[in-house]
Each structure stands twice: as structure tokens, then as C-alpha cells.
Amino acid sequence: MRYMPMTRVETGMALGQDIYNGEGKLLMSRHLVLNNDSLQELLRLGFPGIYIDDEFTEDLRITEVVRPELKREALKMVHDLFLDNKNLPMEQHNLQEIVMNVMEDVLNNGEVMCNMLDIKTYDDYVYFHSVNVAVLSTMIGAACNMNQEELDILTTAALLHDVGKRFVEEDVLNVKRALTEEERIMIVQHPKLGYEFLKENFDFLPEVYDSVLEHHEWYNGCGYPLRKSGSEIPIYARIIKLADVYDALTSRLPYHEAVPPSEAVEYIMANAGAEFDPELVDVFMRKIAVYPVGCEVSLSDGRTAVVMENHKEFILRPKVKVIPTGEIIDLKSDDSARNLTILELNV
Numbered sequence: 001m002r003y004m005p006m007t008r009v010e011t012g013m014a015l016g017q018d019i020y021n022g023e024g025k026l027l028m029s030r031h032l033v034l035n036n037d038s039l040q041e042l043l044r045l046g047f048p049g050i051y052i053d054d055e056f057t058e059d060l061r062i063t064e065v066v067r068p069e070l071k072r073e074a075l076k077m078v079h080d081l082f083l084d085n086k087n088l089p090m091e092q093h094n095l096q097e098i099v100m101n102v103m104e105d106v107l108n109n110g111e112v113m114c115n116m117l118d119i120k121t122y123d124d125y126v127y128f129h130s131v132n133v134a135v136l137s138t139m140i141g142a143a144c145n146m147n148q149e150e151l152d153i154l155t156t157a158a159l160l161h162d163v164g165k166r167f168v169e170e171d172v173l174n175v176k177r178a179l180t181e182e183e184r185i186m187i188v189q190h191p192k193l194g195y196e197f198l199k200e201n202f203d204f205l206p207e208v209y210d211s212v213l214e215h216h217e218w219y220n221g222c223g224y225p226l227r228k229s230g231s232e233i234p235i236y237a238r239i240i241k242l243a244d245v246y247d248a249l250t251s252r253l254p255y256h257e258a259v260p261p262s263e264a265v266e267y268i269m270a271n272a273g274a275e276f277d278p279e280l281v282d283v284f285m286r287k288i289a290v291y292p293v294g295c296e297v298s299l300s301d302g303r304t305a306v307v308m309e310n311h312k313e314f315i316l317r318p319k320v321k322v323i324p325t326g327e328i329i330d331l332k333s334d335d336s337a338r339n340l341t342i343l344e345l346n347v
């Protein structure tokens with residue numbers, strides 16, 4: 001299976017993944033051969049690209065850190081929590097079970113990097129975003145050797161970090177131009193609104209509430225709402241901040257197009273010590289594939305290739321398969337590839 005930008009997806013191609021919406025509802029199943037209707041539907045949903053199955057990458061399997069069915073369950077839970085207020089104690093029980101399962105998947109896949117681009121629908125961004133931030137945060141926490149209780153706090157707070165947005169009007173969240181002062185004030189209230197909502201309705205450890213409140217603090221003290229800095233900010237909130245920005249940058253949003261992981265990583269490195277905790281940035285860099293498996297890249301000799309495998313300590317030099325010859329080049333260890341580099345990710 002390989003990633004294909006929507007501009008190059010055609011009828012007759014077969015889906016390499018299940019497609020679901022922000023409620024976790026299955027819209028199209030893996031292996032579906034696209035016809036004109038399903039292609040139009042994919043375009044309407046606003047994906048920048050999708051995974052397809054083809055012969056050239058038949059042997060390519062991508063290991064996901066968290067099982068897709070668990071992601072779907074988490075999506076549904078977050079979705080209901082944003083809209084529904086009826087039976088919150090039951091939601092807490094449900095949420096805790098999902099948190100446990102996410103932690104278990106992440107710990108079982110300790111060596112796996114985040115190698116798959118997330119395919120999210122445009123309209124349901126906030127639900128997909130919540131689940132992604134939870135997965136990424138848990139990966140960072142596990143790589144920091146957090147224990148079970150710490151991971152539990154982290155994953156819970158990450159899943160709920162933006163729940164305060166349920167109190168901000170959708171029009172304001174989806175503004176496509178620069179915000180007015182009034183709109184900006186409404187948006188920056190969401191950490192506090194989420195904190196209050198959770199405190200009133202749930203029974204979590206205090207660190208969960210504090211981390212939701214402080215997920216927009218900056219390491220250098222320039223964030224909001226408390227303008228805390230460095231280790232005054234709970235480590236959970238510092239991790240969520242990183243995962244939050246990475247996922248937002250790599251998503252298509254009303255106010256910007258999705259940037260490739262390579263550019264998002266560049267932004268994060270450039271802002272280590274300002275927005276982000278530099279030590280956590282180091283950990284994060286080891287978990288994110290700059291050139292995700294299944295994506296097409298341009299090589300410095302003019303050829304294009306598909307990324308087949310990433311090497312943890314050499315993230316800029318993966319193993320690739322040249323198009324169309326199928327020649328396999330390991331940029332890390334092949335002598336003949338010493339002068340060859342990747343110029344860009346074609347997503």
C-alpha cells in the first residue's frame with residue numbers, strides 16, 4: 001500500500017485503508033475499487049490524500065501504532081463527549097477503558113515510529129485531532145519512560161485537551177481570515193472552559209485538569225492562559241503542546257493547507273526552547289518519520305521512489321524503491337547511494 005495525493009487518485013484504484021468519519025462511522029472499506037461516485041465523495045470529504053493498494057507496493061505493510069478499530073472507538077467517544085452531556089459517569093468509564101487500550105497498543109509497539117499520515121475528514125477535524133494528539137502524546141510519554149499512572153494522566157488529558165472548544169461557536173473556530181480581537185478572546189478561552197467542564201463533570205486526578213488548562217503554555221513563558229514557563233508547566237501539558245502543534249500543522253485546516261511531516265518537524269525544531277521543551281523535542285524527533293513509509297520522494301539524481309522502511313537513528317536516509325524499475329536502495333547502507341539524498345516528499 002502507498003500514499004497518493006488526491007490530485008493523483010483515479011477511478012479504478014483500490015483503497016488501502018478503511019475510511020471513516022469523525023464519529024468513527026465506516027464510510028468506505030479497504031479494497032474498495034474507486035468509481036466516479038466514491039472518488040467524488042473522497043474529494044468532498046476533503047482528504048489531502050489517501051492510501052491505495054497497488055502492485056508496485058504490494059509487499060509494503062505499514063505498522064500502525066494504535067489499531068484502526070481502537071482509533072474509531074476513541075473517535076466516537078470524543079465525538080459524543082463534544083456533543084452530548086447526558087450520562088457523563090458512563091462516559092468516564094468508557095473513556096478510561098479507551099485510554100487503557102491506547103496505552104497498551106503504544107507500549108506493545110514501543111519500537112514503532114509514527115509512519116502513517118493521518119487521513120482525516122475536513123469537517124470533523126477536532127475529533128480526529130483529539131485522538132491523534134492522544135496517540136502521539138502517549139508515544140512521547142512512553143519514550144520518556146513514564147510509568148502506568150503517568151501515562152494514564154497523559155493520555156486522558158491529551159484526548160480531552162480541546163474539549164473546551166465545545167463551548168466556542170463553530171463559526172469562530174472555522175474562521176478563514178485573521179481573527180478579530182473578539183474572536184481571539186473567545187478562542188483563547190477554550191483551555192479554561194475545558195478545565196472547568198471536566199472538573200465539574202468528571203473525577204480525574206488533578207494533573208489531568210491542570211494539563212488541559214495549560215496545553216497552550218509556551219516553554220519560554222509566552223503562551224496562555226497562565227504564562228507559565230519551563231518546568232512550571234506540567235510535563236503532560238508540555239508533551240500535549242508538541243503533539244498538538246505537529247498534528248495541526250500536518251492537517252488541512254480552514255486557515256492553512258496541510259504541510260508535509262518534514263516541514264512540521266522543521267518548524268518544531270526551529271521553535272525548541274521557545275514554544276517547546278527542547279528535551280521533549282529530542283524525544284519526539286525519534287518517534288516521527290520525516291519521510292513516512294509508503295510516501296513518494298524525489299531523489300537528488302532526478303528519480304522518484306517510494307519509502308519502504310525507516311531507520312530509527314537515520315531518519316533522513318530510509319530504504320526506498322525506485323519508480324518504475326523497482327530497484328531497492330538503502331540510503332543508509334548502500335555504498336552506491338553515498339551521494340544520493342532525498343530532495344522532497346511528494347505529498
Ligand SMILES: [Fe+2]
Nearest residue numbers: 161162215216
Ligand atoms: Fe487547544
